[in-house]
Amino acid sequence: MSARLDRRSLLFAGGAAALFPWLPAWAQPVSAGLPAVGGDDIRLTIARQMLHVDGKMRHAIGINGTVPGPLVRLKEGQTARIHVTNELDEDSSIHWHGLILPFQMDGVPGLSFPGIAPGKTFTYEFPVRQAGTYWYHSHSGLQEQLGHYGPLVIDPAGDDPAPHDREHVVVLSDFSALHPHVIFKKLKQMGGYFNRQKQTLADLLSGEGQPLGERAAWGAMRMDPTDISDVTGSTYSYLVNGHGPADNWTALFAPGERVRLRFVNASAMTTFNLRIPGLKMTVVQADGQDVRPVPVDELQIAVAETYDVIVSPEDRAYTLVGESVDRSGMARATLAPRAGMTAPVPPLRPRPLATMKDMGMGGMDHGAMGHGSGGDSAKMNHKMRDLSLAPTVADTPTVQSISPMPMDRTGEPGQGLEDVPGALTYRDLAALHRNPDTRAPTRRMQIHLTGNMERYMWAFDGVKLNEVKEPIPFTQGERVRVTLVNDTMMAHPIHLHGHFFELVTGKGDHAPRKHTVNVQPGGTVTFDLTADAYGDWAFHCHLLYHMHAGMMQVVTVRPEEAA
Numbered sequence: 001m002s003a004r005l006d007r008r009s010l011l012f013a014g015g016a017a018a019l020f021p022w023l024p025a026w027a028q029p030v031s032a033g034l035p036a037v038g039g040d041d042i043r044l045t046i047a048r049q050m051l052h053v054d055g056k057m058r059h060a061i062g063i064n065g066t067v068p069g070p071l072v073r074l075k076e077g078q079t080a081r082i083h084v085t086n087e088l089d090e091d092s093s094i095h096w097h098g099l100i101l102p103f104q105m106d107g108v109p110g111l112s113f114p115g116i117a118p119g120k121t122f123t124y125e126f127p128v129r130q131a132g133t134y135w136y137h138s139h140s141g142l143q144e145q146l147g148h149y150g151p152l153v154i155d156p157a158g159d160d161p162a163p164h165d166r167e168h169v170v171v172l173s174d175f176s177a178l179h180p181h182v183i184f185k186k187l188k189q190m191g192g193y194f195n196r197q198k199q200t201l202a203d204l205l206s207g208e209g210q211p212l213g214e215r216a217a218w219g220a221m222r223m224d225p226t227d228i229s230d231v232t233g234s235t236y237s238y239l240v241n242g243h244g245p246a247d248n249w250t251a252l253f254a255p256g257e258r259v260r261l262r263f264v265n266a267s268a269m270t271t272f273n274l275r276i277p278g279l280k281m282t283v284v285q286a287d288g289q290d291v292r293p294v295p296v297d298e299l300q301i302a303v304a305e306t307y308d309v310i311v312s313p314e315d316r317a318y319t320l321v322g323e324s325v326d327r328s329g330m331a332r333a334t335l336a337p338r339a340g341m342t343a344p345v346p347p348l349r350p351r352p353l354a355t356m357k358d359m360g361m362g363g364m365d366h367g368a369m370g371h372g373s374g375g376d377s378a379k380m381n382h383k384m385r386d387l388s389l390a391p392t393v394a395d396t397p398t399v400q401s402i403s404p405m406p407m408d409r410t411g412e413p414g415q416g417l418e419d420v421p422g423a424l425t426y427r428d429l430a431a432l433h434r435n436p437d438t439r440a441p442t443r444r445m446q447i448h449l450t451g452n453m454e455r456y457m458w459a460f461d462g463v464k465l466n467e468v469k470e471p472i473p474f475t476q477g478e479r480v481r482v483t484l485v486n487d488t489m490m491a492h493p494i495h496l497h498g499h500f501f502e503l504v505t506g507k508g509d510h511a512p513r514k515h516t517v518n519v520q521p522g523g524t525v526t527f528d529l530t531a532d533a534y535g536d537w538a539f540h541c542h543l544l545y546h547m548h549a550g551m552m553q554v555v556t557v558r559p560e561e562a563a
Helices: 007-019 180-189 201-205 212-220 374-383 544-548
Strands: 041-053 056-063 072-075 079-086 095-097 121-127 132-137 149-155 166-176 236-240 249-252 259-265 272-275 281-286 289-296 298-301 306-311 318-324 330-336 443-452 457-460 472-475 479-486 492-496 501-503 516-519 523-530 535-541 552-558
Touching: 132 259, 132 306, 149 166, 149 259, 166 330, 180 544, 236 318, 236 330, 298 306, 479 516, 516 523, 535 544
Parallel strands: 041 079, 072 149, 166 259, 249 330, 443 479, 472 552
Antiparallel strands: 041 056, 079 121, 095 132, 132 149, 166 236, 259 306, 272 298, 272 318, 281 289, 281 306, 318 330, 443 457, 479 523, 492 516, 492 535, 501 523, 535 552
């Protein structure tokens, strides 16, 4: 990569490092693309520390004294040995998100290993069998929300199919002054506690939002069309590489360069809509897997996803906007040829409202609910929990609704972006290389994503993790088609450990391969999975508090004779 920077920019970057000692070099306010942590033996230390956010010092958990943790840089084909020491007063762990490795190295306490006790060191050792942009984070309690995460980049053994002159790692996250257990307690007490964008009488009188009849119908069903995010900008600061919007983290470039931006969504609960006003982005990688280049103006990145884009900026500054999906706040940074430059920061756009489609009503007229009587609304409310539509779902309090007419929404860009031109969809993605397994599935299964927002309970098929009796079984090597059905009015980023799967989006043997997929509210996603990784693997929603509330199961992969 090119390292063309003028002397003034380098001096500024060095001075910034002295001012922000809790940040790794690549995440300093002016990033000069400095070296990362790598080599044959890497040592990481987990410990409590203070973090400077929005002008105030906050309690956090960091790695090697930084939040985010250091950029771990590996090479495809090497054997990674990463020694992790836990200096907390509680157990901890690191999960290598998206990496293909032996299940004993996956880092999920109680499932693949016992965790790392206080004062102890655990050595992760595994062959590096892939390339791309990934990340790592705690899988212990709610530590991830406190800053226990960091980026991981694996350089390819051969030529990079997306050549570039310079790169920047951009880690998006959310951070709150409230302790994560306090956040969870408030969500259990009132699911919409952090929603400060509910519809009001003033909205109605000014003609904004839903008309009166529609509001009444939604109210009768105890459903809130403004309930887009559980935890919002009312308590969150949205960060770029550990910096709040006012810090103006700046990624430098030289005019004429092809710049690669490696986006990682390491937030606990926030889906971001990403754009760089005035600059086209070309997506070249999704979840660490190379894809055919796709030019876009905006993309939605769910929790735990990664996207790599190439940009070719001119000799001026650009604002990088990471707007929360509910438009309650934004992560903001600058892409500029020289330190100290800024570009206009666009205002937050109007927050989206959930629709009939988000309720699982498919293509039904958005205003149809506003034309019936109270009795009609009551009938609709009853139909919204028709368990006969989902015979595999348990009749438990965790099931508030069943989508009557769910539909495949992989051709849509995500909530709030329906009318945004040039926004990425999953159907725009195609693998750059032929899929490694193109066999037809021999088995099909359907899994429902269920929840009860009023009680803040989340589950697969109506059964929370602490109620699960048996893991989901797979025979090693079998090919299975899995359909996820979202019976809730909230998007869920679903992650399967130890595997990649191919989205069924009409791309044939070049289907996009992912380890995390965002299932839109009232929507379905279908993927083909080759269960080729022996062991026990976590399978869960990557919204941290959803997983903590029960939306997690275990997938077990065994040879045929042991199945």
